[in-house]
Amino acid sequence: MKQVATAHGSETPPTSTAIVSCSAACPMCGLVGTQYRLNPRQFWHTHRDVDLQPSGYQFRAGAQGVHPPLLAMWHCTGCRFTAESADFQAPLKGVLIRLDSVASWVKEAASTEAAFRVTLEKLGEGIQLASLNFYQAMKLHLLALRIWDFIGSRVKQDYLTQAKYSMLLAWLYRDMGTVDGARPQTAAQLDRLIAELRGVWPALPATEEAALRQAIGYYEASLAITTFSKDPMNEVSALQRIGRIQIKLAEWGRARENLRRSTMQARAAATEIRQQLAVRGNQAGRVEVTGSAREELVDRERRLLAFVDDEQRLSDLIREQQA
Numbered sequence: 001m002k003q004v005a006t007a008h009g010s011e012t013p014p015t016s017t018a019i020v021s022c023s024a025a026c027p028m029c030g031l032v033g034t035q036y037r038l039n040p041r042q043f044w045h046t047h048r049d050v051d052l053q054p055s056g057y058q059f060r061a062g063a064q065g066v067h068p069p070l071l072a073m074w075h076c077t078g079c080r081f082t083a084e085s086a087d088f089q090a091p092l093k094g095v096l097i098r099l100d101s102v103a104s105w106v107k108e109a110a111s112t113e114a115a116f117r118v119t120l121e122k123l124g125e126g127i128q129l130a131s132l133n134f135y136q137a138m139k140l141h142l143l144a145l146r147i148w149d150f151i152g153s154r155v156k157q158d159y160l161t162q163a164k165y166s167m168l169l170a171w172l173y174r175d176m177g178t179v180d181g182a183r184p185q186t187a188a189q190l191d192r193l194i195a196e197l198r199g200v201w202p203a204l205p206a207t208e209e210a211a212l213r214q215a216i217g218y219y220e221a222s223l224a225i226t227t228f229s230k231d232p233m234n235e236v237s238a239l240q241r242i243g244r245i246q247i248k249l250a251e252w253g254r255a256r257e258n259l260r261r262s263t264m265q266a267r268a269a270a271t272e273i274r275q276q277l278a279v280r281g282n283q284a285g286r287v288e289v290t291g292s293a294r295e296e297l298v299d300r301e302r303r304l305l306a307f308v309d310d311e312q313r314l315s316d317l318i319r320e321q322q323a
């Protein structure tokens, strides 16, 4: 592996172990291609922003100069399908629609819907997976968001995937301002591209803020799905994520309200679990929970209380920011 994805171009090749390549079949069109990822043993992060963006990357010798998020996406050079490696290998996990139906919708839209086709073509132009730069990584993040946006609009079961791709895009916009050399290398081309895409993709989030707001919209859409919000853990987590983004957007009142709702749900769900755990033998129609089911409940209670702790810290943060 000679090339490397850096914010500066490709001048500092890492050792052969920093970037791992593998062969993978596209889940949409079946084309087999080479995909790349950064060896997870070669880097780690030391910090997370309030909206959970990892930062403070540390590297073992050999992986320096690579900005890990640039290698987040796998991409099919045939049909342009783009996704994080896990979604590329197993898309729509847990969604009750056959993958081949989704694949045929994507294929059909890419040939019959001109706006969708042009968007995929423009974003897929000139992608060199073996030597990605910041601009190309931005294009892949936009491509992933557009494709999952399309899939989500048909599947209507999983808005969290779109929320995730909106967040990843927002974070890459943010990185443009912090990663050395990223903005000069990227901004002018990106602005031109975005201007060209306006007509075919009006909802394209062209700034970090727009991408964050889109993510909030997707989390809210998830909460509106009954099967999703029926599980308090999902609801607690989505509300907290919305609150975290709103802190980033300095929307203190809204953030506080969503964190308050999240804490309330978390406390109620934890209380319910404690009551279940307190049942011994057979009491008033309730049966003692034992074995692995009990362990699972204990773990859920622990996770719910961790959300409550997080929310306490986030509320303190809001107070500090407003002081």
Ligand SMILES: [Zn+2]
Pocket: 026, 027, 028, 029, 030, 031, 076, 077, 078, 079, 080, 081
């Ligand atoms: Zn493909």
